[in-house]
Amino acid sequence: MDSTHEYILKNWAKTIRDPKKEEDAKLSNVKLPVPYTTPCIDDCFKNFYYWDTYFTNIGLLQDGMIEQARNNLLIMKFFVDSYGFVPNADHLIFGSQPPFFTRGVYDLYKKTGDKKDIELFVNALITEMDFWAYDRMSPCGLNQYKSGWTSIKCLNSYDYFVSRVGGLKGEEKNIDKIEMARNFFAIGESGWDVNMRFKTKTNRFASLEFAQIDLNSILFDAEMKLSEMLLLIGRKEDSLVFLKRGNSRKEKMMKLMEDEKTGLLLDYNFVDKSLSSIASAASFYPFAMGISEDKEACLKLFKALDNEYGISTAPYRGEDDYLQWDYPHMWPSNAYFCYLALKNVGLEKEAAIIRKQYIQVVDKNYQTTGKLWEKYNTVTGEVSKTVEYETPSMMGWTAGIYEYFNTIND
Numbered sequence: 001m002d003s004t005h006e007y008i009l010k011n012w013a014k015t016i017r018d019p020k021k022e023e024d025a026k027l028s029n030v031k032l033p034v035p036y037t038t039p040c041i042d043d044c045f046k047n048f049y050y051w052d053t054y055f056t057n058i059g060l061l062q063d064g065m066i067e068q069a070r071n072n073l074l075i076m077k078f079f080v081d082s083y084g085f086v087p088n089a090d091h092l093i094f095g096s097q098p099p100f101f102t103r104g105v106y107d108l109y110k111k112t113g114d115k116k117d118i119e120l121f122v123n124a125l126i127t128e129m130d131f132w133a134y135d136r137m138s139p140c141g142l143n144q145y146k147s148g149w150t151s152i153k154c155l156n157s158y159d160y161f162v163s164r165v166g167g168l169k170g171e172e173k174n175i176d177k178i179e180m181a182r183n184f185f186a187i188g189e190s191g192w193d194v195n196m197r198f199k200t201k202t203n204r205f206a207s208l209e210f211a212q213i214d215l216n217s218i219l220f221d222a223e224m225k226l227s228e229m230l231l232l233i234g235r236k237e238d239s240l241v242f243l244k245r246g247n248s249r250k251e252k253m254m255k256l257m258e259d260e261k262t263g264l265l266l267d268y269n270f271v272d273k274s275l276s277s278i279a280s281a282a283s284f285y286p287f288a289m290g291i292s293e294d295k296e297a298c299l300k301l302f303k304a305l306d307n308e309y310g311i312s313t314a315p316y317r318g319e320d321d322y323l324q325w326d327y328p329h330m331w332p333s334n335a336y337f338c339y340l341a342l343k344n345v346g347l348e349k350e351a352a353i354i355r356k357q358y359i360q361v362v363d364k365n366y367q368t369t370g371k372l373w374e375k376y377n378t379v380t381g382e383v384s385k386t387v388e389y390e391t392p393s394m395m396g397w398t399a400g401i402y403e404y405f406n407t408i409n410d
Contacts, residue, residue: 004359004366005406008399012065014041015056015395017048028090033078034071039374039396044389048075048090051191052396054100055333059400061111062407069108073121076101080124085131088189094148095189096136098215101128102222106229118229125226129242132219140270141252142211143219147185154181164388165194165323171202183207190215191333194388195314195325197267197276204321209271213257217265217285220249224290250291257286263297280314281305281334287341295345302342302350307378310357311338324386328379330361332401339405352410362402372398 002010017024019032027046037060039045039052053072060069079086079093086101087093105121138144149157158177161184162168172180186207187193192214198207223246230239257265259275265286267276283301286292305312310330317327325331335358342351361376365383371393375384384391 001367001370004363004372004402007366008059008372008395008403009063011041011395012037012060012063012068012399015039016068017046029093030079030082030090032075032090034074035068036075037068037072037396040392040394044392045394045396048072050076050086050088050097051100051333054104055336055397055400056395057104057107057400058336059403061107062400062403066108066111069104069111070117073101073104073108076104077121077124080128085128085135094150094153095146095185096131097189097191098218099128099132099222100218101125102226103218106225109229115233118233122226122229122233122235125222125229126238129219129222129226133245136215138211138270140211140256140268142216142249142256142268142270144211145186145189145207145215147182147189149182149185151178154178154185157181157184165205166387169204172204175203179208180205192282192313192325194323195280196321196323197278197280197282197314199277200269200272206269209269210276211256211268211270212282213253213265213267213276214282214285216249216253216257217289217291220246220253220291221289223249253286253291258292262300263292263294264301265292278314278317279304281311281331281338284334284338284341287345288337290344293345295347298341298345299347299350302338302347302354305338306350306353306357308357309361309381310376310378311335311354312378324375324384324388328377329375329384329386330358330378331375332358332397336401336404348410355405355408355410359402359405362398369393372402374398 015037016035017038018035019025036048037056039049057069057072076086085096088095088097102125109117132143136143136146155178158181183205198210200206223242227239227242257268259266264279264283287298304315312327313329313334314326339351339354361381373383374391374394377384
């Protein structure tokens, strides 16, 4: 059997869809301009997905597939030029996902060193940032995930969401169906569908009451990177605009989202002015993005979430509800930002542990099954099993982060 790395190199091409081919064009609701990468070879996810693609691109760039990585970013640009934002997927165009477009372009530029890559994308990056600044603003001055789906779509989707989480409880059953569905769609926009981060006394899924820590960390990172790229191409005034936005965001985040007891930044409930009761892997993002340098707080979070086979999305909480973005599941995106967080605050030993755990669990399951998988169980080291849907075999971000961890030196 090939090594995991060899398997990835041989199978990247099988994840690429060419819209010029009739069979591939049928997969999308939109006529796309260039070949794009999908999360799976032949499993359930055969479309272009926004944030999945960012992590896939990390692996493509590591493996020298620069043209395809650029093509994936051109798809994002196409969507921004067409709709003003990058949608969840090419067949799910009424909501977005975590906005990694700017970071993706920055990664490409760092790989090529060619300012033409900045010039090609920069205006689309600015447009997307304006979408998040205005369409996804919360009353507290920080951003939040929402949804653009119609009331009819929300009503028609209500039963699906309720079934997916195993039914509603208590007062949740009395919440207006459209409003409840909007909360679920907003969780979907976060990419973390579904989890308990937005639990209140009356609703376990009250995402619309929160400004999310991961989203605002991503946007801070995008503002700072966009400012840097604008300066590189001589647009000093525009650069200053995003530098000021980023500094202002960081100040608001530290004021509203910091838990004084733990030093962690958490999701902020702007309705009752409280913090999320769950310190999830999302709290690694501020460390990874350079918002917080609190080494002690980062170490405590690592110790709370790290298990024998990797970093769990959230801690074990006794008699609580556990869905797929929760304990004990390790998602590649969380492993990646956990690693960057630990490195950024100087926890080199712990970062090396995360890298080693990820490589070992992916290798172990590849040797057993001959495939890579969407997520893994950090307690058993096996492929995760969740109630929402059967875990699919997946190249995508699993391969992308594997290639990153497999080629860097601690």
